[in-house]
Amino acid sequence: MNDMSTSTVTEDGRTIGGVMMEMRNITLRFGGVVAIKDISFDIREGEIRAIIGPNGAGKSSMLNVISGFYHPQEGEVWYHGARRKAMKPYQVARQGIARTFQNIALFDGMSVLDNIMTGRINHMSSSFLDQAIWWGKAQREEVEHRRKAEEIIDFLEIQAIRKTPVGRLPYGLKKRVELARALVAEPKLLLLDEPMAGMNVEEKEDMSRFILDVNDEFGTTIALIEHDMGVVMDLSDRVVVMDYGKKIGDGSPDEVRQNQEVIDAYLGVAHD
Amino acid sequence: MFYREAGDFKTTYAADNQTFPIAFDRWRYWAVLFVAVFVIPLVINDYWANALLIPFLIYAIAAIGLNILTGYCGQVSLGTGGFMAVGAYATYKLMTAFVWMDMVTITLLSGLITAGVGVLFGLPSLRIKGFYLAVATLAAQFFLVWIFNRVPWFYNYSASGQINAPERMMFGVPVTGPNAEVWVKYLFALGFVIVLSWVARNLTRGSVGRQWMAIRDMDIAAEIIGVNPLKAKLTAFAISSFFVGVSGALLFSIFLGAVEVGEAFGISKSFLVLFMVIIGGLGSIFGSFAGAAFMVLLPVVLKIVGVDMFGWPTDIVQHLQFVIVGGLIVFFLIVEPHGLAQLWRLAKEKLRLWPFPH
């Protein structure tokens, strides 16, 4: 395996840096159910890291641990070389971690634009009083962040639905708006929980392109959960494989593909 | 005919962000404001002021307040009457304790005190939602009315247990007490309405408003984006209670003049304001005005039509009012949760395209 402290360059010329996030011996239980069992892995700066595994393997739970929504009973989370203390999700967001959800979690009563503008919250600083009188700073800030929101809207090609209430959009577009809301936060680490689930081939291709572009153009580190193996193999630099809460594989797509335990898990061979 | 977007292109984000992006709406807004400030005070009479205009203005403030909490932030409250009582009693205590203090300051301070009380009773919202929160605010309603009845300090140990607004002057004319003229009271209430609705509009169009709505629509996602739910909910309770408190203060000081708490600020007041918000439109400042106007107008219109024109018995007309309000609540909750405001928006959309609907 590569030396983790130095950066490497991928075949397609992207630079992958040192370790950004490290999960150390994470165990997460819900009553009697062990969702994650003593798992360690890391995410390196600039890479696309996939987490795969059969249904109920604990993948979403792992993302929820990273975003501070679940608190593991055991183990440590290290971020940018420091151990992270137990945090509320909104505090995690302020550290530059954004995400999308397996079941779309948009603000249905708000327009696409308002949804995306909400994603800018961590960059906005005008005080309550500024906003109450809407003079000077609040107004300036709104325009400035609107510009950033429009950049992302252009990037994801959703100009035409800007003012549409999100509740009225079809599924595929909702997924895209959710990505926009996460991206506009300019995260250092972007977590995507099944960004292509339920999409048709064309929509999947679009989404794959966006994910690659985000990684390439903005240099965003991405951790994604995906069931479509073709997509995973195409997109990711490294893959973690989970099954029944345990890690059964970790490495490049090719390494993982040849791992016997992974093949067994996917072919449904009985566990012993 | 004039209601057109054509030739009214937005070239900056600030322009796209205005309260009234269509020029015609802007003119109408200024026209309404002009009439409200300069024309109505000259022509107002006691009947119209007391039956319609002053209660409309005062309830509009309460409706905006409740709409911020329920319509924008998604936190149900049945404690509006109780919080209005806090505003009223704060005003009474301030008026009698600080005789030199002017009514604007007193009213604003009453709003602030209510905001504090609102935050206190809003704390459970961090743990409970929906039905359970509604019950908790209902408890607040009964508790507040009970305490204003039970603790004589609040009504300065008066024998009747009532509170009465003494006369206070502003710019040499009385605003409260029996000698205050209606145009003065009207302008006093109007001033608060203009400033507070402007503040409400500002808060709901920016980052604070989006945080409230995010909590309303999907609190988990809001938190994961970076919204601090504690802060968002408690600011909504604070701002909402401030508005409701000011409304209660005005209802007491310039409208009722004398208050017996259970009668003026009972549970039926909570429902009255809630109905205004539902009928007018959840999550809309304009809807708060529409709802307040509707609920204030309805009994007056019914009395004129039913009792005066057709000679029906008063109690029948009153029941008719319950039936109408009940029916409308059901209609709006099921068919159009955005209330009159949305119907108005749809009508405008049609008008914008008229006479060529495609």
Ligand SMILES: Nc1ncnc2c1ncn2[C@@H]1O[C@H](COP(=O)(O)OP(=O)(O)OP(=O)(O)O)[C@@H](O)[C@H]1O
């Ligand atoms: N909040 C919760 N309470 C109780 N059990 C939970 C909770 N969240 C997850 N689990 C359990 O933890 C296990 C892992 O669930 P998780 O959602 O992480 O799986 P997954 O790998 O994301 O599956 P899928 O591919 O179906 O999304 C499951 O057995 C699930 O029932």
Ligand SMILES: [Mg+2]
């Ligand atoms: Mg999952």
